[in-house]
Amino acid sequence: MMNEQSVRLDRMRFTKNTTxxxxxxxxxxFDVLYFVSLYKINVDYYYTLIMGASILYNLVFxxxxxxxxxxxxxxxxGFSYVLCVLGIIQIARIFILPIPAHATTVKVGGAExxxxxxxxxxxxxxxxxxxxxxxxxxxxxxxxxxxALKAHIAxxxxxxx
Amino acid sequence: MxxxxxxxxxxxxxxxxxxxxxxxxxIKDGELIVLVGPSGCGKSTTLRxxxxxxxxxxxxxxxDGRDITRVPxxxxxxxxxxxxxxxxxxxxxxxxxxxxxxxxKEDPNVIHKKVLAAAEILGLTSQLNKKPSQLSGGQRxxxxxxxxxxxxPKVFLFDEPLSNLDAKLRGxxxxxxxxxxxxxxxxxxxxTHDQTEALTLADRIVCxxxxxxxxxxxxxxxxxxxxxxxxxxxxxLPPMNFFDVTFQDxxxxxxxxxxxxxxxxxxxxxxxxRKQITLGVRPEDIAEGGSLTVKVFSNENLGMxxxxxxxxxxxxxxxxxxxxxxxxxxxxxxxxxxxxxxFFDKETTNAIRKGDR
Numbered sequence: 011m012m013n014e015q016s017v018r019l020d021r022m023r024f025t026k027n028t029t030x031x032x033x034x035x036x037x038x039x040f041d042v043l044y045f046v047s048l049y050k051i052n053v054d055y056y057y058t059l060i061m062g063a064s065i066l067y068n069l070v071f072x073x074x075x076x077x078x079x080x081x082x083x084x085x086x087x088g089f090s091y092v093l094c095v096l097g098i099i100q101i102a103r104i105f106i107l108p109i110p111a112h113a114t115t116v117k118v119g120g121a122e123x124x125x126x127x128x129x130x131x132x133x134x135x136x137x138x139x140x141x142x143x144x145x146x147x148x149x150x151x152x153x154x155x156x157x158a159l160k161a162h163i164a165x166x167x168x169x170x171x
Numbered sequence: 172m173x174x175x176x177x178x179x180x181x182x183x184x185x186x187x188x189x190x191x192x193x194x195x196x197x198i199k200d201g202e203l204i205v206l207v208g209p210s211g212c213g214k215s216t217t218l219r220x221x222x223x224x225x226x227x228x229x230x231x232x233x234x235d236g237r238d239i240t241r242v243p244x245x246x247x248x249x250x251x252x253x254x255x256x257x258x259x260x261x262x263x264x265x266x267x268x269x270x271x272x273x274x275x276k277e278d279p280n281v282i283h284k285k286v287l288a289a290a291e292i293l294g295l296t297s298q299l300n301k302k303p304s305q306l307s308g309g310q311r312x313x314x315x316x317x318x319x320x321x322x323x324p325k326v327f328l329f330d331e332p333l334s335n336l337d338a339k340l341r342g343x344x345x346x347x348x349x350x351x352x353x354x355x356x357x358x359x360x361x362x363t364h365d366q367t368e369a370l371t372l373a374d375r376i377v378c379x380x381x382x383x384x385x386x387x388x389x390x391x392x393x394x395x396x397x398x399x400x401x402x403x404x405x406x407x408l409p410p411m412n413f414f415d416v417t418f419q420d421x422x423x424x425x426x427x428x429x430x431x432x433x434x435x436x437x438x439x440x441x442x443x444x445r446k447q448i449t450l451g452v453r454p455e456d457i458a459e460g461g462s463l464t465v466k467v468f469s470n471e472n473l474g475m476x477x478x479x480x481x482x483x484x485x486x487x488x489x490x491x492x493x494x495x496x497x498x499x500x501x502x503x504x505x506x507x508x509x510x511x512x513x514f515f516d517k518e519t520t521n522a523i524r525k526g527d528r
Contacts, residue, residue, distance in 0.1 A: 017280040024265035024283075024299050 019162040026083045027155055033148035034079035034093060038072050040141035041100070047134045051111055051126055064107055071096060075145070082152040085159050090149040097145035100138050108134045173235060173325035173358040174200050175221070180230035182216050182382075190216045192382045194230070203352050203359040207369040208379035208405070214362045215330055217379075221360060222251045222328050234325060250319030251328040254335060256311045258303040258318075264290075265299040268317045282321075289320040292354065293347070309340040316351065329361040333368060345371060366406050370394065378402045400520040403451050403513055409478065409490050411513070412457075414450045418443045423450055423512075427484025428463055430509055439525045440514060448523065451513035454478070457491035461508015465489055470499040479505065 045068050051061075075096055081089030111126035126134075175198040182191035191213040198204050206214035219225040221232060223244030232240045239247055258267050265286055272282040290296045293313040303311055312332055319327055329348070333341045349372055352359055363369055369376050370390040378385045378393060378401075386398040397403035403411045416423040416430070418440045423430040430450070432440070440448070455476075463483050471478040477497040480490050491507055499505060514523040 014280055017283055020287075021279060021283045024263065024286075 016162075019158055022085065022155060022159045023163070027085050027152055028083065030082035030090075030148040030152040030155070031079045033144045033151065034075050034082060037093075037096075037100075037141045037144035037148065038075045038079075040137045040144060041068065041071055041075070044134050044137035044141065047130060047137065048107065050130060060107060064103075067103075071099075079148070082148055085152065085156040087153065087156045087160075090153045090156070093145045093149035093152075097142040097149065100142035100145065104135055104138050108138075174198065174233075175326055175358060175360070176231075176233040177217075177221070178231045178233070180217070180220060180232065181228045182213065182220060182225065183228040190382050191220070194384055196377060196384075196387060198358060198360070200358055201356045202374045203361060203372060204375050204377060205361045205363060205369040205373035206377045206379060207363055207366060208385075209364060211381075212379040213382040214364075214377075214379050218251075218328055218330055218360055218362045221326075222249055223247050224251075247326075248324050249326040249328055250322050250324035251330060252312070252315045252319055252332045254331040256303070256315045256335075258311060258314055260303055263300055263302060264295060264306070264314050264317075267303065267314055268299075268321055271318060271322050285321040285323075286317075289317040292320065292351065293317050307340070308336045309344045312336065312344055313347065316348070320351075320355070325358065327355075327357050327359040329359065331363055332361075333363070333365070341365075341368075348372060366408065370406070376406075378405060380405075396522065396524070397451075397513065398522055400449060400451065400515045403515070403522075407453055407455075409454050409492065411451045411453050412489050413515075414452075414487060415447060415517070416450045417445065417447050419445055423448075425450070425484055426487060428487070430463070430512070432512075435525075436512060436514075439523060443514075443523065447517045449515040449517055449520070451515060452509045453511065453513075454490045454492040456509060456511040457489070457493070457507050458510055459493055459505065459507060461506055463507050463509070465491070465505050465507050467499040467503045467505060468501050470497065470501075472496055472498075481505070483507075 045064070048064070074092065078089040078092045078096070082093065108126060108131055112124060112128075112131040114125040115122045116125050117123075177194050177196050177198075180191060180194040181189065183189045194213075194217055196204065206217060208214050216225060220227050223239075223242065227240050230240070231238055234247065259270065262270065268286045268289060269282045272285065286299075287296070290299055293316060295310065295313055295317060298306060298310060298314075303314065306314065312335075315332070332348070333344055336344060345368055348361075352372075361368075361372060370393075373390055375387060376390055376393050377387050380401050386393055386402045388396075393402055393406045397406060397411075400413060404413070414425045414428075416425040421432060421437050423432060465479075465481040465483040467479055467481040469480040471480075474496075475494070477493045477495065477499075478490065479493055479497065479499055480488070483489050489507075515521065516523055
């Protein structure tokens with residue numbers, strides 16, 4: 011006779027890890043909000059190589075995060091590590107574009123202005139941190155669940171042997 | 172506990188076409204009732220009225236004494252299994268079986284236990300992570316049944332659930348339904364046009380034609396004592412042979428043949444002297460070695476039996492199911508005799524039984 015805890019574990023054999031999967035998708039949503047906010051940056055600062063690389067990386071990020079969301083949905087442990095790496099990169103991106111842009115001034119109509127305003131800077135940083143947090147949470151939840159499921163399946167196989 | 176009563180149920184569509192006439196039955200708890208009849212006889216319509224998928228034009232539907240005639244389908248506590256399975260292709264078998272309970276917002280752990288229990292009963296435990304497209308027709312039908320079982324409904328309704336399966340799978344799934352009924356001891360209504368399903372599954376059969384109930388009884392009653400020529404012809408495979416005969420001088424005289432009757436048979440037909448009646452003889456009640464000469468035109472070996480089709484008397488067609496393996500050729504003559512006879516009134520088509528008049 012299974013207790014409630016065992017039933018909860020046993021359920022995972024047939025149900026998807028939707029928590030991790032949805033968190034990974036949410037991370038993509040925050041990334042979209044990030045780059046939509048970022049591309050409002052002052053045009054003089056906009057046309058740089060680093061901005062081009064950022065656009066390309068966004069595409070790579072969305073693909074990787076989406077595939078990982080499908081992976082963690084099926085309790086694949088390896089995708090937790092992929093999500094962690096993506097999360098670290100999201101944090102690192104704060105230092106690559108927003109901080110330098112926030113420290114740079116451009117001349118608009120003779121006036122010296124910040125390339126990225128305080129408000130815009132705060133928003134993009136929040137989006138990147140939120141995106142990273144979702145990725146870390148998705149990875150952590152998946153790690154815990156997949157390990158528990160693995161142990162449960164091993165115990166079931168032990169009972170059957 | 173689920174007793175279902177249908178009292179004077181009619182179904183009249185908006186265009187004034189009447190599909191079901193005065194349907195009456197009291198179904199006992201745990202009983203398996205099979206509605207059988209040809210296409211368009213109103214059996215599926217009756218089932219859909221019970222399920223709440225069709226409005227009941229007249230009459231009352233009672234479940235455990237409670238009138239549910241106007242109760243919506245979702246509140247009737249009945250589960251229906253359809254011919255086409257109606258599974259969600261994008262969901263796994265587990266999710267399909269759990270779906271109705273998820274909609275009811277039941278506790279996930281309770282859902283899990285119910286789904287596993289149903290899967291165990293139906294032998295689907297190893298298939299739970301698969302999609303319906305990965306299963307065979309029989310397995311899909313079992314999933315459809317499992318989806319009903321998890322709900323623990325008061326009444327199970329089956330609408331020709333085996334029609335999409337091949338003959339072998341149909342036999343196997345039929346046995347599974349029978350075992351399921353014994354295991355759950357649930358009240359079930361089952362619609363089919365296949366009389367083999369009806370005879371093997373039913374506690375009682377309701378035989379329908381043109382919206383009218385022709386006979387309600389146990390499979391043996393319908394086979395052995397059909398109420399009329401329709402039931403006699405519908406139940407039994409190959410169907411019963413019918414001959415127009417006249418009862419005269421203690422014998423039945425047909426076109427070009429004569430059949431002697433026993434004293435008991437004569438007594439049954441006492442009121443029909445010199446009147447025309449319909450004689451019914453099942454192919455399996457015909458044996459070799461009688462006084463009737465039959466000219467064979469077809470011989471079908473079925474293994475244990477041989478189905479012989481021929482003409483007797485004044486070109487009257489007759490089919491006989493003879494024991495063993497026979498090799499008659501077209502044009503051969505064979506002497507046959509009728510072992511058991513059924514008599515029907517020529518005008519009313521009703522069975523003539525001793526003491527009827």
